[in-house]
Amino acid sequence: MVKSTIEETRVSNEQAIKTYRPDARISDIDALIVKDFSVYYETEAGTVKACDNVSLTLKQGERFALVGESGSGKTTLAMGLMRLTRPPGHIAKGSVKLNGRDVTKLSDDEMRKTRLSELALVPQGAMNSLNPVMRIEQQIMDGIIDHLDERDSRPSAQELDEIVKDLLNRVGLRPQVARLYPHELSGGMKQRVAMAIGISLKPNLIIADEPTSALDVVVQRQIMQTLGRLQEGLDASIMLVGHDMGLVAQFADTIGVMYAGRMVEVGPVYEVFSNPKHTYTQLLIQSLPSLKEKKELVGIPGLPPKLIDLPPGCVFSPRCPKPTEECKKGKIEMGLIEVSPGHLVDKCCVNCGQN
């Protein structure tokens, strides 16, 4: 985990966690309400529950971060919310209310129009999420053009050109970048282009899927700052998918910890970091390196379980350092309960009483 993305590199972990956005404008309107959302993959060996009964709520203007190990279902959830799950995966159940509409019930064409205009994805732009044979300007324009209503008059080439230049300017790129091809850009520039595309239709919700992976720490910081500025400018909500706890701590307002396809802990960043309730969250935070003292890095022993063959009882029990018999046998039903306002934790770890 990279530490130097935290606002001031000299600040220790413990201090950095407290950096909470003082000027955040979070409204009372629920931008996104996800209920019992499940994405299953049907394979020959059985059903893989990559995302199981996830519920969460995002206020307009809120920054929500989704963390967890690789394979914990973060990206599956993010892609599922956009209905971009590919076969053999499918949305098994649940509802996703975005601006009052259930996106799981939209027709394919309505869903297509919702993407980018209400719900935008900022992918790992440093990878190859840009079409290698199209100029940047074309890739920004085509999303805009395909979202025009039949009634709208098509904007002129000059108008489109202005829009592209404005978008590039907002993500901190020179207007000349419009005429370039993706291979002529650096990783950070590609990520900025990906953000320019993401905000081109002023969405209410931006899903940023590990936007800083494959970038060096200096660029990571710049990208996160730009992303935050854009989000604030649009008054949009953001769902940041990532596994960099340090980066998340600094950026997000609320945090959701996923493990084996389930949400195990959700709460305000400060609350979760200072008073983690779930054993997995505690271990994740412990594994962060500290700048204050020189000590050995602590990991979480074991591997995430196979999603096709989940352990009985609490999914985390095989790796839990102090599991009770009840945890292992699954006498406690899994599910989130509220421990303090806005802070939800899986029942198992709450009932355990050891925390």
Place this chain on the structure above:
Amino acid sequence: MTEQTEAINSVPKTKGSRSVVKILLSILNHFVIRRFLFFIFVVWLASTVIFIIPRLSGQDPVKEKLLLEAQRGGAMQTGLDEMAKTYQKRFGLDQPLWVQYRNFIGDLVKLNLGVSIAFFPRTVNDIVFESLMWTLGLMGTVTILAFILGTLAGAFLGWPRRPGWLQYVFMPLLTLSAIPQYLLGMILIFIFAFKLGWLPLFGGYSPASLPSLTFEFVVDVLRHAILPAFAIVFSSIGFWAIGMRGMMINTQGEDYMIQADAKGLKGARIFVRYAVRNALLPQVTGLALVLGTIITGQVLVERVFSYPGVGDILFQAIRLSDFFVIRGIVIVIVLGIALATFLLDVLYPLLDPRIRVRNS
């Protein structure tokens, strides 16, 4: 290329001869020029090899031809040697090797391929040009047609949102592509020309008709072209379709395809501008290479249909060891392949911006 022009513009005109040399060098260093020089080099090298190899065989084409004539017209062995010598002198074959080579290269530059031995006194240029028209007319058209149809078929077959019935098209295409073209040709001849008698059995046009630009003659030519065209199209559609389908499926896994969906683009745009556009690149390379070889690629098909193309002429020339014609055809083939590669090199950067031109 803009870099190049900038470099030229930046050279001050007053500097004199040194800057002229600089400009000349920079022009010579231009990507297209470099590729063209390489093209010339390849053609020269190939022609030299073509010049040397028949002369290593030790056969005397003039004598072969005379012996053949002699056998045909009854024994007339006497005076054959003198006759051979006379003809060798006429063809310039009695001169030292380097003089022959010099003459050959000189003629080549003037695009003069010499005189045929078997079809004397017709010139090789004449023979090759005439047969090339037939070959390019049929094979060129048909190859491009097969490329377009096959690539389209492959593009749809590799598209997850295709209509369901399309998958039943794939198996027959695969089977057809496994049948050799000449065999398919023979089957077609047997059914449609021999059994049903709907179409002519052989040739490029009816032996009775005279080549002219009348409506009847054009229809006649087209009727003769149908069977060979079908033989080639059907057996190569599968080839293009399989390649394109594979590339389309590869493209589906790319991040930019997911991003295209996430951008809420229309299906048609994703298909054309994202999937097909990227999957097409290796197909174009394939097409250029195939176009370079169509001249010879269809020797067997042309033979089966006795089609008066280059393949058929090459076959006859080899049988009569007419090495001026063989050489002429081989040179045309080399030119064809080298030209196709040259064009591909020059055009490919336009298709794929990642293939950058180094103007160092």
